[in-house]
Structures are given as C-alpha cells and as structure tokens.
Amino acid sequence: xxxxxxxxxxxxxxxxxxxxxxxxxxxxxxxxxxxxxxxxxxxxxxxxxxxxxxxxxxxxxxxxxxxxxxxxxxxxxxxxxxxxxxxxxxxxxxxxxxxxxx
Numbered sequence: 001x002x003x004x005x006x007x008x009x010x011x012x013x014x015x016x017x018x019x020x021x022x023x024x025x026x027x028x029x030x031x032x033x034x035x036x037x038x039x040x041x042x043x044x045x046x047x048x049x050x051x052x053x054x055x056x057x058x059x060x061x062x063x064x065x066x067x068x069x070x071x072x073x074x075x076x077x078x079x080x081x082x083x084x085x086x087x088x089x090x091x092x093x094x095x096x097x098x099x100x101x102x
Contacts, residue, residue, distance in 0.1 A: 040071030048075050051094030059096070060086070 045053070048068050052075045063086075066079040074097060076089045081101075089098040 040069035040076060043068050043070050043075075049092050049094070052090045052092065055090060055094040055096065056088070060088075 045066065045068055047070075056077060060079070060081065063079045063081055066077055069076040069078070071089070074089050074091055076087060078085070078087050080086065084101050086099070086101045088096060088100075090096055
C-alpha cells in the first residue's frame with residue numbers, strides 16, 4: 001500500500017511539474033528567456049521615429065539583421081555587427097538608454 005501511495009505521489013508531482021513548465025513557456029512567448037521573442041512587439045523600421053533611426057545609424061555601422069521592437073514606448077533594436085549580437089534601447093526622442101552586446 002505504501003508503494004502505491006509513493007508511486008501516486010511521484011506521478012502527481014511529475015504531472016504538476018510538466019503542467020507548470022508548459023504554463024511558464026507558453027504564457028508569453030515574447031519573454032527575455034525566449035531568444036525568438038525578446039519582449040515587446042515587433043515593428044517595421046518605418047514605424048521607428050526618425051530621431052531614433054538617425055542616432056542608430058550614426059552610432060552603428062556595418063550592422064545586419066536589424067529587428068525593431070516597441071517596448072513600453074521605447075524602441076529596442078536587435079542586430080549583429082559581424083558575429084556579435086547587439087541590443088540597444090532608445091527613447092522615442094532618440095536618447096540611448098541601454099546598449100548590450102553578447
């Protein structure tokens with residue numbers, strides 16, 4: 001009887017762990033943990049304010065694969081310079097708020 005109870009408890013624990021994992025992974029596909037998401041909504045470069053584009057183009061040359069996202073009224077660019085991935089965040093007025101490379 002004890003073995004049956006232990007097996008049932010292990011099965012319930014495994015079921016809950018899998019259920020929780022699925023909930024975490026699918027609740028918001030655009031989280032920072034998801035490399036394809038990164039948070040925010042993807043937007044076209046034409047939707048980025050001219051001030052942001054101007055500052056971006058003057059600071060970063062030789063970029064490839066630029067993707068823009070709108071996050072809480074700020075504009076995030078994800079791109080590559082060579083084989084190095086960069087992420088930058090600008091305010092709507094073109095002020096650089098964050099710069100990271102990996």
